Amino acid sequence: xxxxxxxxxxxxxxxxxxxxxxxxxxxxxxxxxxxxxxxxxxxxxxxxxxxxxxxxxxxxxxxxxxxxxxxxxxxxxxxxxxxxxxxxxxxxxxxxxxxxxxxxxxxxxxxxxxxxxxxxxxxxxxxxxxxxxxxxxxxxxxxxxxxxxxxxxxxxxxxxxxxxxxxxxx
Ligand SMILES: CC(C)(COP(=O)(O)OP(=O)(O)OC[C@H]1O[C@@H](n2cnc3c(N)ncnc32)[C@H](O)[C@@H]1OP(=O)(O)O)[C@@H](O)C(=O)NCCC(=O)NCCS
Numbered sequence: 001x002x003x004x005x006x007x008x009x010x011x012x013x014x015x016x017x018x019x020x021x022x023x024x025x026x027x028x029x030x031x032x033x034x035x036x037x038x039x040x041x042x043x044x045x046x047x048x049x050x051x052x053x054x055x056x057x058x059x060x061x062x063x064x065x066x067x068x069x070x071x072x073x074x075x076x077x078x079x080x081x082x083x084x085x086x087x088x089x090x091x092x093x094x095x096x097x098x099x100x101x102x103x104x105x106x107x108x109x110x111x112x113x114x115x116x117x118x119x120x121x122x123x124x125x126x127x128x129x130x131x132x133x134x135x136x137x138x139x140x141x142x143x144x145x146x147x148x149x150x151x152x153x154x155x156x157x158x159x160x161x162x163x164x165x166x167x168x169x170x
Pocket of ligand 1: 032035036093094095096097098104105106107108109110131132133136137138139141142
């Protein structure tokens with residue numbers, strides 16, 4: 001959805017994903033596509049169509065990740081989507097960090113903590129869920145450090161969850 005939310009945590013800041021970010025996001029996402037459940041290559045046209053429909057959705061909040069010491073540079077993205085406003089739940093995902101631009105450790109973890117804290121504090125969510133490939137050791141480590149725990153599995157995916165009480169902020 002079109003939004004104006006911003007959220008700071010640690011070394012990073014989450015800002016609304018703008019039109020100018022969708023090409024660097026597409027390139028990064030294509031480069032890292034083996035780590036996502038949907039692994040096809042995304043074309044420029046697909047990306048533009050996706051962004052147009054994203055802006056119209058009322059249950060999808062996509063952020064770009066920037067570093068506080070360089071607010072202009074896109075270094076990655078993360079989202080809360082399928083937000084169920086009535087039941088106060090959401091999915092968290094689409095996490096991706098450009099390790100060439102942000103080689104320091106823990107940037108993806110700070111973005112994960114930031115988006116979940118935003119979900120609990122600003123959106124007043126009660127539970128955040130996600131799905132990760134069992135083979136994706138990095139995101140499993142990052143998500144567990146942020147406070148997600150594995151609640152189930154389906155084929156090659158784990159189902160994960162976080163509540164206000166399980167978020168890990170230090
Ligand atoms: C997952 C991701 C966001 C993590 O970013 P980050 O927090 O900046 O990652 P870090 O560099 O701090 O690495 C996290 C941990 O994974 C480890 N790691 C790094 N590369 C690894 C690899 N190839 N295999 C296993 N573990 C790896 C790191 O050593 C670190 O653990 P440590 O702190 O115990 O040493 C980033 O790697 C990424 O964008 N990956 C591709 C996209 C993706 O997988 N998205 C999730 C889709 S559900």
